[in-house]
Amino acid sequence: MKDEKLKLMTRYAVMIALTTVMTMVVHIPTPATKGYLNLGDMVVFLAAIIFGKSGGFVVGGLGSALADILLGYTHYSPITFVVKGLEGFFAGALLETKIGQKAPIVPTAIGGVWMAFGYYIAEIFMYGREAALAGVPGNIVQGLLGAVVAVVLSVALKKTKVFNS
Template sequence: MKEMNTKTITRMAVLMALTTVMTMVIHIPTIGTNGYLNLGDMVVFLAALTLGKKGGFLVGGIGSGLADLLLGYSHYAPITFIVKGLEGYIAGKILETKLGQDKPIIATVVGGLWMAFGYYFAEIFMYGAKAALASVPGNIMQGLLGAVTAIVLFEALKRTKVAS
């Protein structure tokens, strides 16, 4: 992550708020696990792309966890903080490597797959293996959608010199 100056802290706060909003605006309840699908992953990955692994962790964990609290999914908030935080961290960590710099889609896809399986492992204890397994395909699709849209948006922002 870049040095913690006012500009970086402001970007992080805006991305946390945007993660919360993108998670809340379109949330589709899932059957069997009392969870929901959303578009917040796109912003988590955008944070990893622009702020690095620490920024990805904080934006993913705090922004997504806050959405859970505000939407009434408080039972998911601690899990979300860890799963979505690590989603951003993992993508950011891979982005530090030559592979991640050359092919950022790999970093975001791996982060999205982690998210799907992170929720799966937590939901095994909450709802049982069968119900948890039912949420995996939707979470994978959510993660992949977030991965692809974040890369497209980041490339567009780079061309306008908004993102470096």
């Protein structure tokens, strides 16, 4: 029992670190909202696919917020923890449904759209409606790209049986 918990915690830690790295490696600043676009969503969705809603929340929230802190976007870290955590949670929860089992792109895409909406709501209070709206298209593209890449990677990982042991 302790070995299983340790194994799960280790896997979460690896995915949190991978989320942080993928968020930091490619980050494109968005001047209107003082935020940035990144590739971390694919790892958040991959965590939701592999670990479910709890793993999606933990990996999405902690990994993404840590990247914000390390990149100097500390003002975003609490928002990111909630928005990206819920992105992973929603995707993971929807992946448990019949539609999610048949077409995992649907729940991950919904998670990506949630992420864009979550940041939009937060940025309205930070910068105003117009500036917040300017960040929505980029966030939607980021979320949908992450959804597609995560689903493709999950198919490859399932074939290797890397997460079945």
